[in-house]
Amino acid sequence: MPAKPRPAATPEQALSAMDQLIATHMVGQHEIAQQVGLSVTDLTCFAYVIEAGENLPTAGDLAARVHVTTGAVTGILNRLERAGYITRRPDPTDRRRIRVAARPDAVARVREVYEPYYARLTHLFADYSPDEIAVLHDWFTRASTLAANYLEEHRRPG
Numbered sequence: 818m819p820a821k822p823r824p825a826a827t828p829e830q831a832l833s834a835m836d837q838l839i840a841t842h843m844v845g846q847h848e849i850a851q852q853v854g855l856s857v858t859d860l861t862c863f864a865y866v867i868e869a870g871e872n873l874p875t876a877g878d879l880a881a882r883v884h885v886t887t888g889a890v891t892g893i894l895n896r897l898e899r900a901g902y903i904t905r906r907p908d909p910t911d912r913r914r915i916r917v918a919a920r921p922d923a924v925a926r927v928r929e930v931y932e933p934y935y936a937r938l939t940h941l942f943a944d945y946s947p948d949e950i951a952v953l954h955d956w957f958t959r960a961s962t963l964a965a966n967y968l969e970e971h972r973r974p975g
Contacts, residue, residue, distance in 0.1 A: 821944065849930055854900060858883060862893050863902050863927065866919045873906065873916035884972060 826834075850860040865882050866874060874882075880890040894917060897903045902923040908914035942950060 866917050873918050875914050
């Protein structure tokens with residue numbers, strides 16, 4: 818598919834549009850977290866557990882991803898377990914550690930909320946050529962790495 822003509826935009830306009838998208842997503846995360854009975858941080862942790870798939874994360878892995886202490890992540894995991902979102906499994910190689918697994922029924926509940934939105938995004942991507950999708954993918958990937966590195970540089974000690 819040939820690229821559709823796009824309106825010209827400056828980097829400043831693109832940053833402004835990105836800021837609007839991020840703000841909308843932040844509000845949306847709060848709404849979705851409320852719909853599924855979780856806090857935003859708990860939902861974010863659960864998303865990381867889902868993303869890990871069969872490579873079950875440890876509590877320490879999740880604490881590092883969400884930028885909370887291991888003590889705080891213990892509270893998060895307690896809430897997720899009580900709410901029926903995760904199970905804890907012993908680490909097969911280190912009995913002192915536990916691994917965190919998503920419960921399939923909980924994954925289905927969360928996906929049910931997100932899937933209509935992701936279907937709309939997929940439909941939106943259909944307006945772009947494969948070359949444009951490649952640029953979007955490259956930008957999102959590089960911007961995610963930049964954001965993670967920036968957060969790490971500015972992480973509060975402790």
